[in-house]
Amino acid sequence: MFSCVRIAKHPDFEKGRGAASGEASTRFGLPTREADGDWRDHMATLDGPPVKLRTTVTEERPKSILSFNQSPDIPFDRSITAYRGCEHGCVYCFARPTHACHDLSPGLDFETKLFAKPNAAELLRETLNKPKYTPRAIALGTNTDPYQPIERDYRITRAVLEVCLEARHPVTITTKSDRVVQDADLLEEMARQNLVAVAISVTTLDPVLSSKLEPRCAAPQKRLAALAKLVELGVPTHCSISPIIPAITDQFMEEIVARVAEIGVPSVVWIPLRLHHVVAPLFR
Numbered sequence: 001m002f003s004c005v006r007i008a009k010h011p012d013f014e015k016g017r018g019a020a021s022g023e024a025s026t027r028f029g030l031p032t033r034e035a036d037g038d039w040r041d042h043m044a045t046l047d048g049p050p051v052k053l054r055t056t057v058t059e060e061r062p063k064s065i066l067s068f069n070q071s072p073d074i075p076f077d078r079s080i081t082a083y084r085g086c087e088h089g090c091v092y093c094f095a096r097p098t099h100a101c102h103d104l105s106p107g108l109d110f111e112t113k114l115f116a117k118p119n120a121a122e123l124l125r126e127t128l129n130k131p132k133y134t135p136r137a138i139a140l141g142t143n144t145d146p147y148q149p150i151e152r153d154y155r156i157t158r159a160v161l162e163v164c165l166e167a168r169h170p171v172t173i174t175t176k177s178d179r180v181v182q183d184a185d186l187l188e189e190m191a192r193q194n195l196v197a198v199a200i201s202v203t204t205l206d207p208v209l210s211s212k213l214e215p216r217c218a219a220p221q222k223r224l225a226a227l228a229k230l231v232e233l234g235v236p237t238h239c240s241i242s243p244i245i246p247a248i249t250d251q252f253m254e255e256i257v258a259r260v261a262e263i264g265v266p267s268v269v270w271i272p273l274r275l276h277h278v279v280a281p282l283f284r
Helices: 039-045 097-102 110-112 120-128 158-166 180-194 207-213 219-235 249-260 279-283
Strands: 055-059 066-068 078-080 115-118 136-138 171-175 196-201 236-244 267-272
Touching: 039 110, 055 219, 097 115, 097 279, 110 115, 110 136, 110 158, 120 158, 136 158, 158 171, 158 180, 196 219, 207 267, 219 236, 219 249, 236 249, 249 267
Parallel strands: 055 115, 078 136, 136 171, 171 196, 196 236, 236 267
Antiparallel strands: 066 078
């Protein structure tokens, strides 16, 4: 039988958020931070309950949208990150340290102070129209989730998919959200033309544990339902059991594999937990 691991709740946790505060960070020459480095840390010195954090979104308009890499251990050479920061709040997220580039903390700032790129589809169309551009699959969801909650309003990911369908350009999608099925019309047509593959990450089957590790993600059952819907539509679909956290989520591996096999998902991949830079103290 599997043993149950009890995760103690940090006294400063705000319901629905992944990080409590954080550890000091001196990356990129920034001054040493105390706790999470934002105004909420100082609320502990005041009387009364802390002010509830609200999600804010800053629009930015970059000059290019495709990011290229030459890493031999990554199965894609180009990607699009439509949003910086991620409201899902997964406490183990490897993308958290990137918020230091904005002089923001990897803790609560990462999941509450977001950035959106409304002109992403426009920039992509310009890039694909360049005579020297050579098409290869574009990866969506490699840094932050393309279907995090603010996609409901911004629809940047959908606009990118529309351009890719128009140009007959291949795309891969990785997400923790069942919101991906809201683009079923595009995905079904792209699947007919062999232009898309979708991977949905299922970390655990315990909704309570999921709410602690991934507080604003879709519940595990909703992700399984989204996988089933994509299979039904004929979209090439995969399940990612990532990350696997020893003694916390590894007990669910076999059952997740069995469940996704029952609904017709043809492949599963898993990645062990990796806590780099300031993510380790946040996770602890």
